[in-house]
Amino acid sequence: MTTAARPTKLTEAEIEQRAGDLKAWSVEAGKLHRAYRFPNFDEAFGFMSAVALEAKALDHHPEWSNVYDRVVIDLTTHDAGGLTKLDFILAARCEQLAADFGARS
Amino acid sequence: MTTAARPTKLTEAEIEQRAGDLKAWSVEAGKLHRAYRFPNFDEAFGFMSAVALEAKALDHHPEWSNVYDRVVIDLTTHDAGGLTKLDFILAARCEQLAADFGARS
Numbered sequence: 001m002t003t004a005a006r007p008t009k010l011t012e013a014e015i016e017q018r019a020g021d022l023k024a025w026s027v028e029a030g031k032l033h034r035a036y037r038f039p040n041f042d043e044a045f046g047f048m049s050a051v052a053l054e055a056k057a058l059d060h061h062p063e064w065s066n067v068y069d070r071v072v073i074d075l076t077t078h079d080a081g082g083l084t085k086l087d088f089i090l091a092a093r094c095e096q097l098a099a100d101f102g103a104r105s
Numbered sequence: 106m107t108t109a110a111r112p113t114k115l116t117e118a119e120i121e122q123r124a125g126d127l128k129a130w131s132v133e134a135g136k137l138h139r140a141y142r143f144p145n146f147d148e149a150f151g152f153m154s155a156v157a158l159e160a161k162a163l164d165h166h167p168e169w170s171n172v173y174d175r176v177v178i179d180l181t182t183h184d185a186g187g188l189t190k191l192d193f194i195l196a197a198r199c200e201q202l203a204a205d206f207g208a209r210s
Contacts, residue, residue: 065170
């Protein structure tokens with residue numbers, strides 16, 4: 001029986017390089033941060049449901065909040081004590097799914 | 106054509122009376138507040154999905170956040186500038202649904 005290797009914390013240089021691919025995200029308090037606005041609640045929660053399935057598949061979960069048409073997401077890897085490639089993978093999937101659900105910003 | 110009447114803001118006395126039925130909720134910054142903990146992310150997000158359907162049916166939406174097995178909910182009626190019976194209806198449904206999804210607290 002093998003244990004899946006968990007990703008390790010990225011260096012500052014690695015974070016800067018990867019963050020360049022996610023222009024709308026910022027690093028705030030050591031977490032990848034993004035606020036989305038959708039046409040209404042249905043799309044906002046539809047987006048969250050789609051991201052929840054990704055989170056389950058990755059075994060990597062967002063910190064997030066929702067108020068009507070707005071969703072705010074923070075990503076970090078608690079096990080690693082910082083950002084790992086999992087955060088960037090989930091952020092990239094969020095970008096794709098947000099577009100599918102008509103994100104306005 | 107009729108327009109559905111929106112509920113009006115409750116008085117302090119009305120809030121106190123209704124809050125008595127929702128022991129685990131508090132009133133914080135003028136909003137009905139409750140933090141739940143579930144067995145894991147699946148149940149936490151399952152609960153949120155069920156609440157989202159109620160919110161749609163009521164046309165009344167929560168302010169909420171989720172971190173893994175935890176869900177924090179704040180309820181208020183922005184249109185009325187305070188708490189209305191809609192907040193207490195949604196809070197009561199949250200209690201029922203949280204039990205269905207195995208809330209630990």
